Amino acid sequence: MVETFLRATLLGVQLGMTLALIAAGLTLIFGMLDVINFAHGALYMLGAYFGAVIAVNLGSFWLALVLAPLLVGLIGAAIEVLSLRPLYGRNPLYHILLTFGFAIMIQGAIVQIWGGQARRIAQPDLLTGTLSIGSLNYPIYRLFVLVVSTVLIAAVWLAIDRSNLGILMRASAHDTEMVDALGINVSKVFTSVFVFGAVLAGLAGVLLGASRSVNPGMGMGIIIEAFVIVVIGGLGSFRGAVYAGLLIGLVTAYGALIAPTLTDLFLFGLMAVVLMIKPNGLFGTTEAA
């Protein structure tokens, strides 16, 4: 009994941190650019596919883990410069729609290029096998994902909170004109925020592609989960995304113990309840709506 509970908790925390990693990019882009990025799931999926191709052709998981997110970042840069940039200042609704268009497009392109069947990124030899703590067996790769996600999230958090770039990003989001008047190219700051979010999505894609499967449905599946997290946490709140990610991870893991088929129902129910009690999410501000 205790063991099952412990296993579920560990699983929930790991799931929660990876979800938080995906939601972090989403919430950063919203917080700084005011853009609800519906293409985030598609970028995550692209990361997984790029990762799979690189891992097979170059034979290295580690190369895939570095190169694939960078490629996704390049695509993110193209999307931001060519389509989002001309739209800033318009009703935020148009950003949702625009990125939804990209989500459809990338989804179609992936099926077109790589076909419909699922594939898998091979886990590196170093990380295969399981770890035994007492009677509890746990796959090493999962532990690796947990550690990497946690470190990344902590790094991003610190970067936004402390580094000069982070301060610049927040300042640009807060008062675009003022930062512009100081002689800083705000356009470039905005592009780097979007690229950064895309890289995080791509990274999560490679990480999860090696433990789950890489398939054309993964983007649309994850984006809704990521939205649930971002909305529960409060749009634009990084802290909220991390806490909500953990919450959702745990709810999913415990829910799987009670009624595995109904975990989605718990998630959406949780989101509905949170929004009905706090219409702007747990850590959201009223401006976000």
Next chain:
Amino acid sequence: MSALDYLRQRNTPRTGNQILSRSGRLALLVGIAVLAALGPVVQSVQPFWLNLLVRMLTFALLALSLDFVFGYAGLLSFGHAAMYGAGGYAAALLVTEVTASALVVLPLAVVTGVIVATIIGWLSVRARGIYFAMLTLAFAQMLYVVAFTDLPATIAGMETVTGGDNGLYGIQLYELFGIDFRERLNYYYLTLGIVALSLAGIVRLANSPFGRVLQGIRENEERTEFIGYDVQRYKVIAFAISGGFASLAGALYVPFQSVANPQLLHWTVSGELVVMVLLGGMGTFWGPMLGAGLVVFLEDRLGSVASWEVILGSLFVAVVIFAPRGLAGSIIALRNNPRAAIGNAKRALENYVRKVRG
């Protein structure tokens, strides 16, 4: 009143601030007449295309229902699949278990949709903007899970209610005054008639004092509240009406396809619906219907081209960037000033390039 005064009065554009001007209504009437006349022609040339037309019409009705809350009350519903699917499942269950009479099933399906929409609307309207969209999405996804796992059967201890993953199939076609709807032309006319009636009803509603209040809410919620209208209640009622029409579309679609599966309720349906409405141009009624018809048509025609999603996605992205008011906006601009069209397009492109350069 002299005859001249009378004529003057008649000529003043008193319909100027109506949702659809007199010429707009005339155009729609002509459109419906053309569609009605087209039926037998299509039937004799390529009967299969009648299926496509029926599908286009049901999606036009669905887009119309979304435009009523989105374009007029400013409520971005990202969960319209909930009512569409509820209507579809209601129709499927009624036809298989109770009766196939359209006079019973269609109204009951509408009632189901209204009930579902009232509950979702009542629980969601306190949230605004994106949060409202996400709440409607959440409730729709909950219904999807309920249908997918066949939760009603588990709770009621029955073998099957929604049919779970597989859905319900072999749904019979409607009965109505002894008309044989297996004859596709007849089903086409049934759909066309219902869509036309729904359109007339929605236009009347939008032009009524009720519709004016909805537009007031869209333009300035605080002010409308301050004047003394119960904004939340208006929103819930608008959502419920919209849900009724959405479920009507579902109830028309399901017996025609003879299947009701959870896919009807999936959020991608809601997403595509929003694409259709925006592509057509929200807030005009005819625009979204046109958008829906166009998307369904292209999907069918280009479906064999594997990159259909790439085409739809690119088309949509281009429309969002260059024609934010959708096809309807472009058509209106073109009609008002055909000569400026090339100049406008050039200016839009220059504007775009300037902004991309930053």
